[in-house]
Amino acid sequence: xxxxxxxxxxxxxxxxxxxxxxxxxxxxxxxxxxxxxxxxxxxxxxxxxxxxxxxxxxxxxxxxxxxxxxxxxxxxxxxxxxxxxxxxxxxxxxxxxxxxxxxxxxxxxxxxxxxxxxxxxxxxxxxxxxxxxxxxxxxxxxxxxx
Numbered sequence: 001x002x003x004x005x006x007x008x009x010x011x012x013x014x015x016x017x018x019x020x021x022x023x024x025x026x027x028x029x030x031x032x033x034x035x036x037x038x039x040x041x042x043x044x045x046x047x048x049x050x051x052x053x054x055x056x057x058x059x060x061x062x063x064x065x066x067x068x069x070x071x072x073x074x075x076x077x078x079x080x081x082x083x084x085x086x087x088x089x090x091x092x093x094x095x096x097x098x099x100x101x102x103x104x105x106x107x108x109x110x111x112x113x114x115x116x117x118x119x120x121x122x123x124x125x126x127x128x129x130x131x132x133x134x135x136x137x138x139x140x141x142x143x144x145x146x
Contacts, residue, residue: 007037011083014043017050019065026073030081040083043070047113048106049090053097058106061142064122067113071120087113108134112141 001007012033014026026043033041045066048058067087074082089106092099111130116122131139 002037007039010038011040011042012038013086014041016044016069017046017066017088019062019069021066021069021073023069023072023076027076030073030077034078034081039081041081042083042086043073044086044088045070045113046088046090047110048101048103049088049092051101053093053100055100056102056105057144058101058109059142059144060109060112060140063109064112064116064141067116068122071117085117087117108136108139112139 014029016026030041045063047063049055050066051059051062067085070085074085087110089103089110090100091102108130111134112122112126115126115130119126127139127141131137
């Protein structure tokens with residue numbers, strides 16, 4: 001791979017939408033890419049659409065934990081290797097599937113995920129900021145939003 005010249009042309013993206021990703025495995029994968037000559041890598045998380053083909057509501061806590069896991073991978077990787085995190089929001093599992101988790105029901109999850117990434121974690125202050133931004137009185141993390 002190093003000799004092919006590909007590492008000078010592209011930046012790989014490591015995808016994982018789980019709430020409990022293998023942090024150590026991802027750190028090792030980043031190191032493998034570095035040894036192959038890739039100077040930068042991207043991570044891909046999800047704020048919606050990655051928990052079930054017929055999911056209609058977004059479970060904020062699942063996606064928040066995914067962001068927090070990626071922050072752990074980033075903190076354990078060399079400081080100059082991460083180019084960015086693509087926060088994805090899948091609308092369907094394939095072109096023949098029905099739509100799932102439409103954007104309006106996922107906006108609280110998007111706000112929480114972006115604020116957690118921006119602030120390097122999740123805290124009561126982040127929760128209060130999201131509630132204020134969205135005009136909500138009680139942001140529900142571990143149950144479905146009503």
